[in-house]
Structures are given as structure tokens and as C-alpha cells.
Amino acid sequence: xxxxxxxxxxxxxxxxxxxxxxxxxxxxxxxxxxxxxxxxxxxxxxxxxxxxxxxxxxxxxxxxxxxxxxxxxxxxxxxxxxxxxxxxxxxxxxxxxxxxxxxxxxxxxxxxxxxxxxxxxxxxxxxxxxxxxxxxxxxxxxxxxxxxxxxxxxxxxxxxxxxxxxxxxxxxxxxxxxxxxxxxxxxxxxxxxxxxxxxxxxxxxxxxxxxxx
Numbered sequence: 001x002x003x004x005x006x007x008x009x010x011x012x013x014x015x016x017x018x019x020x021x022x023x024x025x026x027x028x029x030x031x032x033x034x035x036x037x038x039x040x041x042x043x044x045x046x047x048x049x050x051x052x053x054x055x056x057x058x059x060x061x062x063x064x065x066x067x068x069x070x071x072x073x074x075x076x077x078x079x080x081x082x083x084x085x086x087x088x089x090x091x092x093x094x095x096x097x098x099x100x101x102x103x104x105x106x107x108x109x110x111x112x113x114x115x116x117x118x119x120x121x122x123x124x125x126x127x128x129x130x131x132x133x134x135x136x137x138x139x140x141x142x143x144x145x146x147x148x149x150x151x152x153x154x155x156x157x158x159x160x161x162x163x164x165x166x167x168x169x170x171x172x173x174x175x176x177x178x179x180x181x182x183x184x185x186x187x188x189x190x191x192x193x194x195x196x197x198x199x200x201x202x203x204x205x206x207x208x209x210x211x212x213x
Contacts, residue, residue, distance in 0.1 A: 028057045034067035036129070043071055070195040073193075074088075076130070090189075092185035096182045099167070103184045122170070131171055
């Protein structure tokens with residue numbers, strides 16, 4: 001009789017556990033994500049990758065330090081863990097009717113230093129923006145951009161300016177170049193990076209691997 005009771009209780013416990021709702025499998029895993037404006041084309045890919053994972057939700061954050069995955073164009077000055085997911089070409093671009101013709105490195109540096117045609121309006125980004133860091137590294141090489149340069153908040157504003165305002169010149173990733181603008185110098189082709197604070201594991205590792213495909 002004792003053995004029957006134990007077996008019955010064991011089977012009953014299995015039935016109850018099987019019928020109980022699973023809370024762990026239904027709880028979504030939230031992954032915080034940061035992206036620079038220039039890297040937003042790859043942010044869409046990251047959302048697609050998250051959609052292929054079970055119970056994975058991306059949460060966009062504005063603070064790089066609080067992101068589990070951060071996307072940017074070009075290597076930062078201080079890099080913790082970075083994984084290349086693609087490449088991007090950075091260009092010097094003009095308004096199509098601009099008198100500026102194809103430039104070499106010295107010509108591009110002189111133009112952005114304010115030593116070129118004074119009628120040409122130079123556009124750049126704020127210090128610390130990934131695109132500006134790439135431009136300063138490969139073109140200015142320690143030199144200063146002219147104080148008369150105008151600041152664009154993001155590549156979309158830069159692109160709109162170079163299409164619509166005459167006699168302008170600025171910096172754009174190839175992904176953001178509009179057909180009505182004209183490239184006059186190729187700055188560099190740089191990696192697009194997914195940056196993490198620590199060695200990626202679990203779903204973060206899977207998301208980065210998906211981006212690299």
C-alpha cells in the first residue's frame with residue numbers, strides 16, 4: 001500500500017507540473033541597443049535578427065554606456081569589444097552644381113581647413129560623432145576644420161543640405177548619399193562595428209552572429 005501511494009503521488013506531481021504555465025519561457029529577454037545615426041541602416045538588420053529569436057525584444061537607448069549592443073561606423077578611440085558586421089565608405093560630397101571637381105587628399109584637407117574657394121560652404125559634424133572621427137583621422141590628420149564650417153546633426157540633414165543648397169560640401173557615408181549629390185573624394189572604407197561591454201554570450205552573441213551573415 002505504501003508503494004502504491006508514493007507512485008500515485010509521483011504521477012500526480014508530474015501531471016500538475018505539466019499543466020502549470022511556464023513563466024520563464026514566456027518572459028521576453030530585453031536587449032538594450034544604441035546606434036549612431038550613421039549606423040542606422042544596420043539597426044534595421046538588428047531588429048530583423050531579433051525577430052528570428054524566441055522572446056527577444058530590443059530596447060533603443062540614447063546612452064552608449066547603458067547599451068548591451070552599440071552600432072557605429074569606424075573604430076572609436078577607445079574600443080572594448082568590437083565585432084565587424086560590415087564596411088562603409090566615407091565620402092566628401094558636394095551639391096551637384098558645385099564648381100568643386102574631384103579632389104585629392106591635399107585638396108580635401110585644404111578645403112575643410114578653410115583654404116579653398118571662400119564661396120563654398122563647408123559642412124561637418126560635431127566632435128565625437130563617428131563620421132567626424134573618421135574624417136579627422138584620415139583627412140585632417142591633426143589639423144583643424146575651419147571655424148566657418150556649419151554643423152549637421154546627422155547624415156540625413158547633411159544629405160538634404162548637399163542636395164538642396166548650392167555651393168556646399170560635406171561628409172557622407174555611401175549608404176546616405178542621395179542621387180542628386182556628387183562625390184568628389186573617397187575618405188576611407190571603414191568597418192561597421194557592433195560593440196559590447198563584455199564578451200557576448202547567449203542571445204547577444206546570437207544577434208551579432210546574425211548581423212555578420
